[in-house]
Ligand SMILES: O=P(O)(O)OC[C@H]1O[C@H](OP(=O)(O)OP(=O)(O)O)[C@H](O)[C@@H]1O
């Protein structure tokens with residue numbers, strides 16, 4: 001079964017509180033999501049492999065560490081996942097970015113895929129699927145299945161807030177996928193919104209409500 005990591009760094013938690021606050025406006029919301037995504041990228045990359053190289057400091061020649069060049073792909077789920085891309089790219093600038101367009105039908109709550117464009121070499125990359133919200137898990141579940149159908153082998157899922165229902169779904173359907181959250185919330189309400197959550201992530205990021 002995939003592991004669930006709640007990234008409880010104090011800076012992430014502090015910023016998440018402002019993200020949740022209904023009085024936080026679009027500009028600040030977007031900036032905070034960007035910052036938290038960057039901090040989460042810092043945590044999620046702590047196991048990247050290193051290699052040794054030789055350099056000259058102004059004082060002497062020395063061995064020093066550098067990234068071994070593991071190929072990474074970021075896959076935001078449109079729309080709301082877009083709000084986390086730039087923050088992650090600040091720390092992982094060499095990552096390639098694929099996009100999966102997905103919306104949740106408000107009546108059936110079923111995810112509908114409307115777009116997909118991925119780097120050609122996804123089977124060689126470690127993919128990080130990103131979306132602020134993991135609610136029923138339907139959208140992330142379908143996005144991951146879509147990547148696997150196109151021969152993705154290594155996938156992780158990174159969200160700001162997860163509900164237990166969504167976590168369970170991913171663990172059942174994709175036991176090879178580890179999940180990284182800034183918070184694991186209580187439950188879903190009758191409209192499948194996360195409680196206490198932050199409301200509609202896409203609408204708050206892009207000012208569409
Ligand atoms: O886990 P689920 O129950 O599938 O819900 C989560 C999904 O819902 C939201 O997207 P939405 O459908 O609002 O699309 P948007 O990003 O375009 O706003 C959110 O960004 C996730 O993709």
Ligand SMILES: O=c1cc[nH]c(=O)[nH]1
Nearest residue numbers: 135193194199200201
């Ligand atoms: O709480 C939720 C659930 C789904 N999508 C959101 O944007 N927020």
Ligand SMILES: [Mg+2]
Nearest residue numbers: 200201202203
């Ligand atoms: Mg939305």
